[in-house]
Structures are given as structure tokens and as C-alpha cells.
Amino acid sequence: MKSNDRVAALGHISPATMPDVANDGFRWVILLAIWSAxxxxxxxxxxxxxIAALAGRSLGFDLALLGSLTTAFYVGYTVSCPIGGVMADKFGxxxxxGISMxxxxxxxxxxxxxxxxWAAIALHVLMGVAAGSEYGATIKILTVWFAKDKGRAFGIWATGTSxxxxxxxxxxxxxxxxxxxxxAYQILGVATLVISAVCVLIVRDAPTGHSVPRTSGAQVALLLRNRNVILVALGGAGALxxxxxxxxxxSALLTxxxxxxxxxxxxxxxxxxxxAFLSKPLFGWLYDALHRYAKAIAVVDLVFFIALLMAFGECSSTFGYFLIALFLGAAAYGYTPLLIGLYTQASGPRLAGAAAGFVNTIWSVGSFVSPILAGYVFAHGRSLELTLGVIAAGPLIGALFLCCVRQLPTRASPGLPHVSS
Structure with missing residues (x-):
């Protein structure tokens, strides 16, 4: 048995085995809670x-260093994503x-x-560490609680960023x-505390009468050799x-x-x-309706993304920018629920947390590299077309990786085990 088939067999759930009927209403309450968190x-x-300019001036920080705090946050976030994912699979x-929020x-x-x-830098690193641990836990919850509506759940949840x-x-x-x-930060801290408490009180690891088996280190190691998970991670990095x-x-390109x-x-x-906001639940619905073709839809979306980037570069009218921007936003984010669906399908619910943490870490690499490289090209040439061409190289490479993802078998496989009474 190949490694990715063995990983999928560790806990892949078919829609027929998922207990959506008994827990149908409550799963949407859980979705609302984790969306809020x-x-x-x-x-x-x-x-x-x-508020970087306002707060930085009050603190006496150098203007050129204000962006360092955002970078510090993402350093902590990237480090903690895989750790939080493994924790979700191992401890729930x-x-x-709770440990994150x-x-x-x-x-x-x-x-x-x-x-x-330096205190501000240190706190932003720690804030990133705390926030990054949440991602894998959230994806695992959605994977366990949703089956036929999994794509819609991912799409609705992903609107939280917008x-x-x-x-x-x-x-x-x-x-x-x-x-x-x-x-402002004190109000945010209190709001985060209240929403976190409500979320932890409401959320359960699995539907009533079912349990989620814990994972071992060997199973996580096996996941890291899963061909489909790796390809979706690389494809998503290119897309992001x-x-x-x-x-x-x-904004700089336009102005x-x-x-x-x-x-x-x-x-x-x-x-x-x-x-971007409208596309996430829409593409999530497409995943649910056409999950057999999720890979193809994601590839087509990235091809449209590239074409719209080129059209944006060639555009010369303000009305054209507005028209293209709407569809460009949809293409630039619509793949998100599709790719989450693909890698959780490959990992199965038992390893969904670790898969989410691993994949999101790889995706973050694309997020780090692109603004720096695009900025370098734009600063040296001031060319909108060339800069957008460099940006478009990412989704092109991402689409090529996704083309190599293998379709998983659709036959029924083990679901969540029932808890004996």
C-alpha cells in the first residue's frame, strides 16, 4: 500500500458514515463559534x-521599523502552525x-x-505563536463535524480574514x-478573551456519540510523506x-x-x-457539489487568476480596473476552500490538524517571498506589466503542482468510531 493511501486509511470519512443528521443544527453553531474566534x-x-504610524509615533519608533512588528508576528505564526496542528490531533x-486563544x-x-x-517585537512574536496554533485545530474541527457540507464550511470560515x-x-x-x-489593544484583548471563552465552552471535538482517535508520532511522520498533501502544500504556496x-x-502599482x-x-x-469575500463560500459550494473535480476547478481558477493579472496590467481605464478587480479578487482567493478540501481529503480527519499545520507553514513561504520579490522588480523597473508577470509566476507554478495531485478513491472508508455506552 502506498504511503498516501495508508495515511488516508487512517481516518478518511465518507459522507455516508458521517453523523450529520443527529448533529446537523449544532455543527453550524460550532462553525459560527470558531469563525468568530x-x-x-x-x-x-x-x-x-x-495604527502603526499613530502608535509608532507615540512610542518613538523609527518609521522604517514599523513593518518589523508585522514580520515578527508571522515568524511566530509560521513556527507554531505545525506544532498546533500536531497538538490538535494528539490532545484534541x-x-x-484554549491553549491558543x-x-x-x-x-x-x-x-x-x-x-x-524590542519588547514590541517580542510580544508580536509571541502573539504569532499563539495565533498560529489555532489554525490546525480549526481545520480539524470542520473536517470532523462536516462531510457533505465541508466545502461550504471551509468557505464560510475563510471569510473571517476578509x-x-x-x-x-x-x-x-x-x-x-x-x-x-x-x-484599542485593551479592548481587543478583552474581546478576544470573551469570544475565546464562548468558543471553548461551545466547541466539542466530535459529534455526540463519536470520538476522534488520537495520533502517534509515527502517523504524523507518515503524513509528511503523503504525496497529495505535499503537492497541495506546494501548489497553495504558489497560489498564495x-x-x-x-x-x-x-495600491502602489495603481498610484x-x-x-x-x-x-x-x-x-x-x-x-x-x-x-474575495463572495468567492470563498461560492467555491466551497462548488467543492461540495463537484468534489471529484476539485483539483480541476482549482487549476482552472488559477489559470483565470493569471489571465486576470495580465488583463489588469494591460488595462488603461478606471472603469476597467473596477470591473477586473471584482473577478480578480474572486480568482485570487476562490481556491482556498478547494485546497483545504483536497489536503483534508488526503489526510483524513484523524490527521487533519497536522496536515493543516504543515500545509499552512509551506503556504506562508509563498506569502513571505512574493511581496519582497515583486517589490524589488517594481522598484527597479517601475513596470506594471513586468511586476504582474513576476506575481503571475506563482499561480502558474501552483497550477502545475496541483495537476500532479492524484484523485483519491471515493469508496467508503472508516468513519469516526462510536463511543460505547
Whole structure:
């Protein structure tokens, strides 16, 4: 038996064996709870970016160093993602959520008392460590609780990033201006604590009457040799390379290369964000309806992503930018629930946490590299077309990796074991 087949056999669940009927209503309550926890953790993540200039000036930080705090957060986040995933498989998702979210609340509140640059860096690293542990636990919960609606659950949950960007930029600066940036972080800390407590009280590791078997180190090691998980990880890294590269430089590309006003550029990117928000549940629904073709849909989406990037570069009218931005946002984020569905299908629910942590760590590499490389190309050539071409290389490589993913067998396989009474 091949290694990825053996990993899938460790706990792959077919829709027929998943106990959705008895727990149908409660699973949507759980989805709302973990969506809320994920959203508030993302607001904590994006809060610094929204008030960096204001808080940095108050603290006396060098303007050039303000972005270092965001980088510090992602360093901690990347390190903790695989650790949190393994913890979710070994000790349970609910326990891992508590271990992740409660320290994040305390660290966010504690950041309001920071005085020095290095203390701010250290706290952001620790905040990233706390937040990163949540990802694997969340994916495992959705994989265990949802079967036929798994794609929709992933898609709805993934909208938390879009909502959190809006909340962070709409609320945090207003609170900081009115009451001080210290108060903004204290309010965020309290909000994170309250939502975390509600989430941990509501969430259960598995539906009533079922249990999730714990994993061993040998099973996790086997997962890391799973061909499909590795290919989806590499494919997603390429896709996110394109998404984050565009997001990081879109405003500069529009204002510098095409001399649009910052206000118009911001409006264009709002349409991009709207497309991204709508696409996640839509593509999640496509995964549920056409899960046999999830790989093909993801590849087609990335091809459209590349084509829309090129069209964006060739566009010369403001109306064209608005029109393309809506569909570009959909293509730039629509693959997310599809890829989560693919790697959790390959890992099975028993190892879904470890798979999520491993894959998200690889995806983060693409997120780190793209803004730096795209920025270097743009700074030296000021060419919108060349910069977008460099960005488009990511989804192209990602699509090639995804083409190599093998379709898993659709025959029934072991489900969650029942708890004996």
C-alpha cells in the first residue's frame, strides 16, 4: 500500500458514515463559534498595520521599523502552525483552541503596556505563536463535524480574514484616535478573551456519540510523506505567492504606474476585496457539489487568476480596473476552500490538524517571498506589466503542482468510531 493511501486509511470519512443528521443544527453553531474566534484573532493580527504610524509615533519608533512588528508576528505564526496542528490531533481540537486563544487574548491586552521596540517585537512574536496554533485545530474541527457540507464550511470560515481586514481598519483606528492606541489593544484583548471563552465552552471535538482517535508520532511522520498533501502544500504556496504579491503592491502599482489617486486605488481594491469575500463560500459550494473535480476547478481558477493579472496590467481605464478587480479578487482567493478540501481529503480527519499545520507553514513561504520579490522588480523597473508577470509566476507554478495531485478513491472508508455506552 502506498504511503498516501495508508495515511488516508487512517481516518478518511465518507459522507455516508458521517453523523450529520443527529448533529446537523449544532455543527453550524460550532462553525459560527470558531469563525468568530478566527475573525477576532485576525483582527488582533491586522491591528498593528492599521495604527502603526499613530502608535509608532507615540512610542518613538523609527518609521522604517514599523513593518518589523508585522514580520515578527508571522515568524511566530509560521513556527507554531505545525506544532498546533500536531497538538490538535494528539490532545484534541478544543484543548488546542484554549491553549491558543487565551494566551493570544492576554498578549494582545499586554501589548498596550509596551514601551520599547524590542519588547514590541517580542510580544508580536509571541502573539504569532499563539495565533498560529489555532489554525490546525480549526481545520480539524470542520473536517470532523462536516462531510457533505465541508466545502461550504471551509468557505464560510475563510471569510473571517476578509471581515477582519474591514473590522481592523474601520474600528481600531477610530478607537485609537478617540481613546488612545493603548485602549484599542485593551479592548481587543478583552474581546478576544470573551469570544475565546464562548468558543471553548461551545466547541466539542466530535459529534455526540463519536470520538476522534488520537495520533502517534509515527502517523504524523507518515503524513509528511503523503504525496497529495505535499503537492497541495506546494501548489497553495504558489497560489498564495500570487495573491499576497498582488495585495501587497496593488495600491502602489495603481498610484505610481498609472497615476491613479490613492482614493480611487483604494476603491478599486475594495471591489477586489468584495470579490474575495463572495468567492470563498461560492467555491466551497462548488467543492461540495463537484468534489471529484476539485483539483480541476482549482487549476482552472488559477489559470483565470493569471489571465486576470495580465488583463489588469494591460488595462488603461478606471472603469476597467473596477470591473477586473471584482473577478480578480474572486480568482485570487476562490481556491482556498478547494485546497483545504483536497489536503483534508488526503489526510483524513484523524490527521487533519497536522496536515493543516504543515500545509499552512509551506503556504506562508509563498506569502513571505512574493511581496519582497515583486517589490524589488517594481522598484527597479517601475513596470506594471513586468511586476504582474513576476506575481503571475506563482499561480502558474501552483497550477502545475496541483495537476500532479492524484484523485483519491471515493469508496467508503472508516468513519469516526462510536463511543460505547
Amino acid at each position: 478566527f475573525t477576532v484573532s485576525c483582527v488582533d493580527r491586522f491591528a498593528w498595520s492599521s 481540537s478544543r484543548t488546542t483552541l 487565551f494566551p493570544l487574548a492576554a498578549l494582545t491586552f499586554g501589548f498596550s503596556f509596551v514601551q520599547t521596540f 471581515v477582519s481586514v474591514v473590522l481592523a481598519n474601520a474600528l481600531v483606528p477610530r478607537i485609537a484616535i478617540a481613546y488612545g492606541w493603548h485602549t 505567492y500570487g495573491t499576497l504579491g498582488f495585495v501587497a503592491w496593488a 505610481v504606474a498609472h497615476e491613479l489617486s490613492p482614493m480611487v486605488a483604494g476603491s478599486v481594491l475594495m471591489w477586489f476585496g468584495g470579490g
